[in-house]
Amino acid sequence: MGQPSCAAEVQAKTEQTECQTNQEEAIHEPTAEDVYIADFADPSIDGGYIDYAVVLDHVVYQYSPRKESYTVVAFDDFHKELKNGEVIKLRSEILGKPVTRIWLEEALGPIAKIHLIIPETVKEIGIDEGAGNFASITFPKTLDFSESVFVESCHVGEINIKSANPEIKGVFYDLDGLKKIQFPDTAVSIGSESVSGMYNRCEIVIPDGVTSIGKLAFSDCGNLSVYIPASVKKIGKGAFTKGAKGSSYHQVHMIYCEKDSVAQKYAEKNGISYTLVEKSKSARRVSKIKVSKKKITLKVGEMRKISYTVQPFYATKRNLKFKSSNSKTVSVDQDGFITAKQKGKAKIILRAKDKGKKKVIVNVTVK
Incomplete structure (x- = not known):
């Protein structure tokens, strides 16, 4: 975020650090000077209602009286710029009220490539087109990845999913710079249209124990190298989209799998390059x-x-x-x-x- 329309002055009143510290900023009751007004009225936040907000550790937390909770709506780079590689650990509560939501729209995320750690109180995440730069995003174990997450058209280097939900169905679309997605070992299935539109070189390991991969799960992911374990017994239509005939633009770079596995048969049927991995532990x-x-x-x-x-x-x-x-x-x-x-x-x-x-x-x- 470059300059919010009305950035809170709370940072000028409390000691700041250049990154997240153990001694976080003091929190005080919001005042009129803490009002944050975005360039848009988000109807999903109390029908467009804009009330008091606080800025802490470069993060703008917007309070919703109706939901009695806070939403992360922006990153404040105005008072002091964030630096590449800094770690921002979001607050789990403000003034006794939980932080339950992240909603970032265009130009309201961080300019620097930061590492974002999301607390377990957050239940819904929407990071929209052009909403910032993230070296990595670490999602909590408590987050339900069935319908409550989408991250679209921004820079994310690494995604670390800790969800205990056996079905992973977040929507990650067109993420520039994505190199790695870490799925939890507890995952049993990867849902339809979970990851799509990635064209840079990326490596993904489907955890041992996953039995199904939904249709279009990794569609339109050029330069993707993916390991698919023998535990996978079902791969949906278009899960690893192949480009048009004569083109490799959208084709998966390589599938790594065991001999005679469902993944090998899928690769052969769809004309996708594959490399066989030995079953031995040493391999x-x-x-x-x-x-x-x-x-x-x-x-x-x-x-x-x-x-x-x-x-x-x-x-x-x-x-x-x-x-x-x-x-x-x-x-x-x-x-x-x-x-x-x-x-x-x-x-x-x-x-x-x-x-x-x-x-x-x-x-x-x-x-």
């Missing part, structure tokens, strides 16, 4: 770990995400184990988010969970 062990940065410098309170890839991308235990050599200085969670707690140094060890025991170390300095 899907992590052989290499690569991190985007081996040295990171932070200020006290700052958060960052350690981005990594593994080879092969379809490794069974591709989710690594994280450990800090000095958790009093730098803590780390199992999604790779690190938090600088005090000045000093720490090593973050990323280790594969399989018998290959591959590991890599990231050195973090807190100033």
Whole structure:
């Protein structure tokens, strides 16, 4: 978001940091100066009703008296610009009222490529065309992915889905820069039209245990490399759309699968290139770990995400184990988010969970 029509001045009254900190901004009762008025009247928010809003950690939370809850409606880059790679962890409540919704429209999202962490109180998400830039979005376990999510036509580098719902049916469409989607291991089916319109190089692993992939589930995804396990017994029509005859523009780049699987038969029938993966456990062990940065410098309170890839991308235990050599200085969670707690140094060890025991170390300095 560049400049909201009427940006809240609450940031000028409370101490700001350049990223999410452990010591978050103080919350006070909204005043007239905290009114946020967008360039549009969103009829889905109390019939267009615009009431008090607060701006905290660069996020605009709009209160709905009818629903007695807050909606994230914008990111405020006006007072102090966000930087690429910063982590924004949304509040779960404001002044005792829950944050239940995210509704971002064109130009109201962050300009910088941030990592967004969504709390478990959020039940509905709509991120519309041109609504911002996200290095990654982490969705909570409690979010129902059957009908309540759509993210469309904006920049998202990575999607991390933690939903406990066995059916994944979010709508992710035309996401520029998407490189990876992490589905939960609890998934049983991938619904129709879940992901479409991705043309950049992207790697997706369908979890072992998924039995069906709906029609058009990954339609129009050029340059997609996807691993489909032998547990998948049904693949819907057009699930991995092939381009027109003589064209490879929309065709899936490669399907990785086991011999004689439903996925192999699907690839052969639709003229899609495929690579057979051996059934042995060793064939899907992590052989290499690569991190985007081996040295990171932070200020006290700052958060960052350690981005990594593994080879092969379809490794069974591709989710690594994280450990800090000095958790009093730098803590780390199992999604790779690190938090600088005090000045000093720490090593973050990323280790594969399989018998290959591959590991890599990231050195973090807190100033």
